[in-house]
Amino acid sequence: MLEIAEPVASWQDVAVRYPYHRATAVGPVSMAIRPGERLLLLGPSGSGKSTLLQTLTGLIPQSILADVVGAVRLFGQEASARAPAQWASHVAQLFQNPEQMLCGMTVADEVAFALENQGLAASEIQRRVAAALDRVGFPHDQRDRRTMTLSGGEKQLVALAAMLAQNAPLLVIDEPTAHLAPAAASRLRSLLLASRQAARSALIVDHRLDGMLGMIDRVVAIGADGTMIDGGAPREFFRRCHATLVSNGIWVPLAVEVDAALIAAGIRLAKAPLTMSEAIATLAALNDGRRTLALEVARSLAARQLATAQASGTDNDIIAALSGVHCAPLFGPVTLRDVSLVLRRGETLAILGRNGAGKTTLGATLAGLLRPRRGRRSGPMGSICFQNPESQFLTGSVREELTAPPVDRHLAEWGLAGLGDRHPFELSQGQKRRLALATVTAGRDPPLLVLDEPTAGLDAAGKSLLSRRIDSLAGQGSAIALITHDLDFALGVCRRAVVVGEGRVLADGPIAALMRDHALLARADLEEPPVLALLRWLESCRC
Amino acid sequence: MLSRLHPLPKLVLCSLWLAASMLIFDAAFQLLTIGIVAAFLILLERRSPLLVLALMVPFALFGFGFLTTSVLFRQESDFALRMAERAPFGGAAFSAGLVLFLRAIACGMISALFVLTTDPGALIKAMMVSWRLSPRIGYSLFSALHLTRDLASEAHEMRLARAMRRGRPPRRIPGPMETISLVVPLLAFAIRRASRMAIAMEARGLGALGHRTVAGAPEIHLRDLLFTAAAATMLAAAIYGALFSNTLSKIVSTCLK
Numbered sequence: 001m002l003e004i005a006e007p008v009a010s011w012q013d014v015a016v017r018y019p020y021h022r023a024t025a026v027g028p029v030s031m032a033i034r035p036g037e038r039l040l041l042l043g044p045s046g047s048g049k050s051t052l053l054q055t056l057t058g059l060i061p062q063s064i065l066a067d068v069v070g071a072v073r074l075f076g077q078e079a080s081a082r083a084p085a086q087w088a089s090h091v092a093q094l095f096q097n098p099e100q101m102l103c104g105m106t107v108a109d110e111v112a113f114a115l116e117n118q119g120l121a122a123s124e125i126q127r128r129v130a131a132a133l134d135r136v137g138f139p140h141d142q143r144d145r146r147t148m149t150l151s152g153g154e155k156q157l158v159a160l161a162a163m164l165a166q167n168a169p170l171l172v173i174d175e176p177t178a179h180l181a182p183a184a185a186s187r188l189r190s191l192l193l194a195s196r197q198a199a200r201s202a203l204i205v206d207h208r209l210d211g212m213l214g215m216i217d218r219v220v221a222i223g224a225d226g227t228m229i230d231g232g233a234p235r236e237f238f239r240r241c242h243a244t245l246v247s248n249g250i251w252v253p254l255a256v257e258v259d260a261a262l263i264a265a266g267i268r269l270a271k272a273p274l275t276m277s278e279a280i281a282t283l284a285a286l287n288d289g290r291r292t293l294a295l296e297v298a299r300s301l302a303a304r305q306l307a308t309a310q311a312s313g314t315d316n317d318i319i320a321a322l323s324g325v326h327c328a329p330l331f332g333p334v335t336l337r338d339v340s341l342v343l344r345r346g347e348t349l350a351i352l353g354r355n356g357a358g359k360t361t362l363g364a365t366l367a368g369l370l371r372p373r374r375g376r377r378s379g380p381m382g383s384i385c386f387q388n389p390e391s392q393f394l395t396g397s398v399r400e401e402l403t404a405p406p407v408d409r410h411l412a413e414w415g416l417a418g419l420g421d422r423h424p425f426e427l428s429q430g431q432k433r434r435l436a437l438a439t440v441t442a443g444r445d446p447p448l449l450v451l452d453e454p455t456a457g458l459d460a461a462g463k464s465l466l467s468r469r470i471d472s473l474a475g476q477g478s479a480i481a482l483i484t485h486d487l488d489f490a491l492g493v494c495r496r497a498v499v500v501g502e503g504r505v506l507a508d509g510p511i512a513a514l515m516r517d518h519a520l521l522a523r524a525d526l527e528e529p530p531v532l533a534l535l536r537w538l539e540s541c542r543c
Numbered sequence: 544m545l546s547r548l549h550p551l552p553k554l555v556l557c558s559l560w561l562a563a564s565m566l567i568f569d570a571a572f573q574l575l576t577i578g579i580v581a582a583f584l585i586l587l588e589r590r591s592p593l594l595v596l597a598l599m600v601p602f603a604l605f606g607f608g609f610l611t612t613s614v615l616f617r618q619e620s621d622f623a624l625r626m627a628e629r630a631p632f633g634g635a636a637f638s639a640g641l642v643l644f645l646r647a648i649a650c651g652m653i654s655a656l657f658v659l660t661t662d663p664g665a666l667i668k669a670m671m672v673s674w675r676l677s678p679r680i681g682y683s684l685f686s687a688l689h690l691t692r693d694l695a696s697e698a699h700e701m702r703l704a705r706a707m708r709r710g711r712p713p714r715r716i717p718g719p720m721e722t723i724s725l726v727v728p729l730l731a732f733a734i735r736r737a738s739r740m741a742i743a744m745e746a747r748g749l750g751a752l753g754h755r756t757v758a759g760a761p762e763i764h765l766r767d768l769l770f771t772a773a774a775a776t777m778l779a780a781a782i783y784g785a786l787f788s789n790t791l792s793k794i795v796s797t798c799l800k
Contacts, residue, residue, distance in 0.1 A: 063742050088748025095746075100739050103682065104689045105664060108759065116756045117748035125758040148693050162747070330699050331692075368712060369703045383707045391700040394708065394728075403708070425735065440707070 006076055007032035008170050008201045009056055014070035015226075016051050016060060018426075025051045026226040028070060033170070038193055038202045038215060040234070043222035044249040044459040045415070045430020049205045050096050052222075053172050055079070056203075057087040074170075089118055092168035096175045096205070096429045096457065098155040099388065101162070107133070107150075108143040111162045118166075132165035135191055137184065149332070152179040152387045152453065153355025153485070160188055171202040175429075178208070178456040179387075181354045181485050182527040186211050207459055208486070209253045210530050213238075213274040223248050239263075239272040249415070249461025254305070254488070254530045255279040258298060265297045276530040280537045299538055305531040306491055306512070316344040319448050319479035320379030325372040327358060327365045334373050335361050339505055341498060343379075343448065343479045348470060350490040350497035350511055351483045354525035357500045359483045360387055363450040366481055382448030387456070387483075389436035393424040398435055404443025414438040415461060429457045437462075441469050448479050455486045467493050487515065487529040499524045544587045545660035549767040551669050556774045557657045563778060564649045569785040570638070573645035579777065580652040588660060602651030606644035613640030663688040668760040678755055686740055690733060697732050698725050 015027030026048025033039050043049045054060040058079045061068050072079040075090055092114070095101040102110055111132050115125045133143060136157045147158055156179045163171065176192065177185035185208065193202060193215035206212065213234045220231035221241065229248065230241050238245070238256040245252050252260075255273040262269060267290055273279035283294050320343045327336040335358030343349055343366065351359045364370040367382035386392055395401050399420035402410050411417050414434045419427065424435055437454055440446070451470075455463050463486075470480055470493045484490050490497065490511060497511040501524045507514055514520060515532050528536075545553070564576055577599075584590040614637055667685045670676040702721070706713040717725070 057746065059742060059746060063745055083745075083751070085745045085748045085751040088746065088751055093746050095743070101743050101746075103740050103743055104686055104693070109664060112758045113744075113749075114747040116758055117751055119752050119754050119756050122756055122758045125756060129758075146689070148689070148696075166747075330696060364703075369706070381706070381710070381712045384703070386700065386704070391697075392704055394701070394704055 007034050007073075008075055009033045009203070010071075010073045011052065011055070012071040012073075014052070014055060014068065014072055016048065016055060017067045019065055019067075024048075024226055025066070026222065027052075029222065029226075029228050030070075031220050031228070031231065033201050033203055035201055037217045038204065040209075040212070040216045040219045041203060041205045041222065042219060042245070042250050043205075044224050045434065045457070045462060046428045047222045047224055048226040048428075049222060050174055050428065053093070053174055053203065053205065056172060057084045057091050057093070058082070059084045085117070088114055088166070088168075090168055091170045091172055092163045092166035093172045094159055094163045094174055094176055096178075097388075098152070098159040098179070101159040102147045102155060104146065104148050106144050106146055107138065107158050110147050110158055111165050114162060114166045128165045128167070129161075132161040135164055136161045137187060151356040151360065152456075153181060153184070156180055157184070157188075157355065160192075164191070169200055171200065171204075173202060173204045173206075175206050175457060176204065177206065179355070179453060179485070181525040182487055182529075183522075183525040184355060185485070186527060189215065207251050207455075207457070209251060210255075210488075211275065213253060221245060221248070221250060234274055235272045238274070246460070249459045251460035251463070254301075254534070258283075258301060258534070261297045261301050262294055265293060267294055267297070276533045280534065284537075295538065295541055298534060302531055302534050302538060305488065306535075316346060318379070319343050319345055319347075320366055320368070320377070320382065322366060322372070323376045323378075325365060325375035325377060327361045327370070328373045329361045329364075330370065332361075335503065336500060337504055339365075339375070341366075341505065341508060343481060345447075345477045345479055346474050347496065348474050348480045348482060348494045350494040351481055351500065352485075352487070352490065352497055352514075352524060352526060353500040353506075357524070358503070359500055360452055362498075362500060363452055363481055363483045367448060367450045380447050382450055382479075383440045383444070383446040384450040385436055385440045385452060385454055387452040389429075389432040390425065392436040392439055393432075396423060398422050398424055398427070401435060401439050402442055403439075406443075410438055410442035414442065414465065430459055430462065433457045434462050437466060437469075441473060445473070445476055446478055448481075449473065450481045450483070452483045453485070454482070455484060455489050463489060487526065488531055491515065491529055491531060499526070501525075545583060545656070545770075546588065546662070547766070548660070548770055549669065549761050549763050550661045550666040551673055552763075552767050552771045553657060553661065554666070556771060556778070557653050559775075560778055561650055561653050563782055564646060564653065567782065567785045568642055568646075570642045570645055572781055572785040573642060573649045575781050575784075576649040577645065577652055580649075580656045583656060584659065590659070598655050599648055599652065602648045603644070605651070606647030609643030609647060610637075610640035613637070613643060665761050668757050672757050672760040678749060682740075682744060682749070686737065690736070693736070694729055694733065698729055701725060701728055 010032035012030050013028045015024045017024045029052060041049055051060060054064065055068055055072050056074060056079060060066050062084055074087060103113065108129055111129045112125050115128055133140060138157050138161060147155055150158065160176060171192065173192065177188060180188065189212050216234050218231060219234050219237045221229040223229045229244055231237065238252060239259060242252060242256060242260045253274065255276050255278060258279045259269060259272050269282050273282055283298060286294055322339050322341050325339045326334045327339060328334040339362065351362055353359050361370065364384060365372055365377065367384045368377060369384055393401055397420065398416060399407055401424060411420055416431060416434060424432065427435060440449060454466055474480055482490060482494055494511050497514050498505050499507045499514060499520060506524060507520055515528060521527060560576065564573060581595050584595050585592050663685060667681045671678060671681045702713045702717060
């Protein structure tokens with residue numbers, strides 16, 4: 001780690017309180033980012049991470065009203081010494097929700113926007129736009145599409161390209177991969193973090209940590225009350241703070257879970273693993289006696305990660321069926337052709353595929369909310385939890401959104417206690433997600449439920465609750481379709497998956513088998529989830 | 544082909560033609576205008592004739608109001624009657640109404656031609672480069688131009704969310720009460736969207752420097768000059784034709800009275 005006296009950014013006893021709110025949104029927090037350092041900020045939903053990031057360039061309080069106490073410094077100056085726009089040459093920001101970052105232009109114009117504001121030459125702008133779109137893997141023939149017509153994942157790619165094109169010395173990245181397919185997320189994490197540049201620092205907030213921690217220099221965690229829990233180098237930090245993180249609902253990587261389970265069983269590895277490959281290599285190197293115990297611990301942990309719900313019988317009632325259906329979004333062209341699939345009572349189905357493959361369109365068609373362009377859909381109308389949680393909200397308060405009694409119990413169950421009188425749009429992104437999920441699941445028993453990226457922006461506690469709720473609904477007979485890029489989560493709740501891509505359904509079958517088909521995973525921009533890597537190794541040990 | 548033209552000469556020409564269409568009270572001129580616009584859309588832009596006809600429908604409905612007013616309420620349209628007293632379409636009242644009817648379609652079709660063949664982004668960029676439009680105003684206009692389509696998809700999602708709460712599919716076409724109930728949420732969406740865009744633009748440096756590059760702004764080519772010359776000649780010929788039949792002089796003399 002670089003030891004340079006002057007940090008590129010620092011918060012000294014900073015606390016933020018929004019108007020008309022009694023409690024502080026975050027703080028007091030003191031932390032700093034050193035030149036070239038990659039700092040990961042962790043915290044449960046609603047702990048104020050995004051708020052803290054927005055104080056950095058003065059967006060809070062100069063553009064978004066709030067009381068800020070303490071000192072925020074940036075590149076040796078008070079952050080308030082310049083207008084937020086004047087920090088754009090030094091700080092490139094990626095907001096949590098790509099919708100908040102994009103201005104509705106074409107893809108190429110969005111990426112060029114910040115560069116135009118810096119007054120760069122047109123030829124330089126064109127070169128940087130092309131390079132940034134190449135780096136994120138966005139197809140050049142789609143650069144004239146309007147960003148508002150893109151899928152959630154594609155929007156995130158464009159927002160990332162726009163941030164990278166700025167080539168700023170400090171990147172502030174709020175959940176960069178929440179809506180991305182696993183392979184795309186890995187590529188982007190490498191792009192953002194792998195090449196160590198002394199001149200470039202990065203502050204990242206993310207809940208999907210697998211594959212990222214090897215590239216992180218330091219981790220800082222904030223608790224649910226918005227104050228700092230602890231911080232340090234990732235390896236020591238996760239081992240030291242595992243229990244605290246879990247109790248605060250903060251997600252930890254599976255390799256860290258393995259390490260914690262081994263410590264609980266009396267095996268303390270010399271070096272705490274951060275990735276699954278490190279964990280497997282360490283387990284493989286153990287001597288025979290400790291290895292047998294370690295394998296048992298690992299098997300038990302892996303089994304807990306996989307779907308425990310009973311597979312739906314083939315003779316169960318059909319809840320919804322598509323037969324030779326062409327799926328198309330409203331006002332858009334056909335994205336999937338000749339889709340035929342059946343969803344039975346009590347079944348949980350994962351819909352997987354690359355960004356822009358048509359998963360959301362398929363989900364809405366399956367729910368009966370989009371009419372097929374061709375073919376036939378049968379079954380009752382389903383409920384859908386939209387990818388953008390804001391689309392779910394229809395009333396003026398959190399309490400009114402939950403129609404099924406007892407409302408207070410549902411609010412407490414979903415970690416929204418005390419927020420009942422707030423307007424839904426005042427919540428953090430993670431809290432919005434919880435509320436959106438609560439509106440479609442709490443006290444309701446829909447025959448068919450489609451969840452579109454329900455884990456994006458959700459912390460570990462939220463995921464755990466959602467997983468239990470899905471199991472419970474399926475147990476009561478609901479059919480559930482889960483559109484997700486979070487393959488670990490899909491493996492935990494689904495027995496069956498369909499993989500879409502190339503304008504059609506590529507595969508339909510047991511999820512565990514599909515996730516081992518590496519050719520299929522590559523075609524669909526998916527990656528083997530860490531738990532399957534562990535299982536594969538455990539099976540090889542058995543042989 | 545028209546889509547590839549520079550937006551500003553096209554805007555100027557369309558504005559001139561609109562002004563001429565408003566001022567020249569001549570059925571032939573209006574018919575010629577409608578014919579030229581339809582030909583441009585069908586032959587040069589390869590738009591379906593059915594689409595062009597469908598585009599005329601709302602303007603025709605609007606123009607039909609003028610026609611009925613002119614025929615049924617003659618006192619209300621004294622000026623139009625005097626303009627059309629020598630028009631060759633039966634009675635003066637009907638002729639006056641017909642010209643007003645055609646004028647509504649002609650003006651609507653000129654606007655439709657411009658909208659269908661112009662990228663809003665290119666128009667705003669051209670205005671920022673050539674007419675020194677402030678970037679803040681330019682991007683505000685840009686956002687407003689695009690908002691209509693986004694409102695439609697937002698309204699669709701709102702209808703779906705409400706339908707789910709009710710537990711039955713949404714009607715294919717929303718009824719009047721449902722439409723009215725969407726107004727306030729859509730207004731809130733528009734305000735929210737505008738404020739978020741403003742923050743996003745600020746975070747990305749809009750207004751940080753006095754000067755700003757505009758990348759990818761359209762440039763004037765030979766084809767723009769040729770089109771401008773050809774369209775201006777056509778307009779001049781059409782105006783001359785209208786003047787030759789003495790209609791324009793009637794307008795001027797009536798206005799002087």
